[in-house]
Amino acid sequence: MDSGHAALHDPIAMEPLIHSLDGAEWMRLLEIVASNLGSEGTPVSLCLIGSAACLFGGMDGRTSLDLDVWRPASDYDRIELKSAIEAAGILFDPKSTLEPNRPYLQLVDPGLTQLGSFEPVLIERLGRLRIFRPPIENLIAAKLIRADAKDLGDIRFLMDAHRPDPQKIRGIVKTLEQAARERALENLIYLDILQP
Secondary structure: OOHHHHHHOOHHHHOOOOOOEOHHHHHHHHHHHHHHHOOOOOOEEEEEEOOHHHHOOOOOOOOEOEEEEEHHHOEOOHHHHHHHHHHOOOEEOOOOOOOOOOOEEEEEOOOOOOOOOOOOEEEEEEOOEEEEEOOHHHHHHHHHHHOOHHHHHHHHHHHHHHOOOHHHHHHHHOOOOHHHHHHHHHOOHHHHHHOO
């Protein structure tokens, strides 16, 4: 049997590759998740980091195959959330697949990702589901750690759209754990370059 024929019987190979989703497409999926959660019970709070502020802030052309949920600032029942997410056709916190081929929600704990301390900002309320994000200054500080091309594009958009205080961003960077702080400090030059 040739490999092409074998792939026809492989359920993973049969899953269609999906394009990254924009903010409107993600919001439609989150509305389905909210509907799946039902109206009874305590609120479910998800604090989205990474690309969320750009996706839901209207950044032209910004898409993502995943939504990153900052676990320390979120509040949910894992079993209930997993069921609602999967019923919407979204993978829940995949760990065994390096590059999932459909939208997924990833739970993120402090480690390589650092945000500093913050009070979450409400993006949207969808029934029991409440979607939050960190303040823009914290998101920019986190993106300065890696500062790849996509991060720099996000920083430029966030700086233009929100006019955050660069001094506040510098202050947050100084509170990050040492390795992350050192990388972000090296990349602070981008704040001056990307300021509107």
